[in-house]
Amino acid sequence: MNEKGSNYTEAFNELQKIVEKMENADISVDELTEIIQRASCLISVCKNKLGQTEDNINKILAEM
Secondary structure, eight states: SSSSTTHHHHHHHHHHHHHHHHHHOSSSSHHHHHHHHHHHHHHHHHHHHHHHHHHHHHHHHHHO
């Protein structure tokens, strides 16, 4: 999944998988930096999508 074509649900689901791996200690120290960087990108996707949604909702409410 690339960030351009990502949607919130895909990003959130991938984040959940990363968290599960970390909780189960299924990540080696060698993978940790890469996984944390990926999680950071996914969090950015989620934050951006939530911000866009909030802006759209506020715009709709303001027009009422």
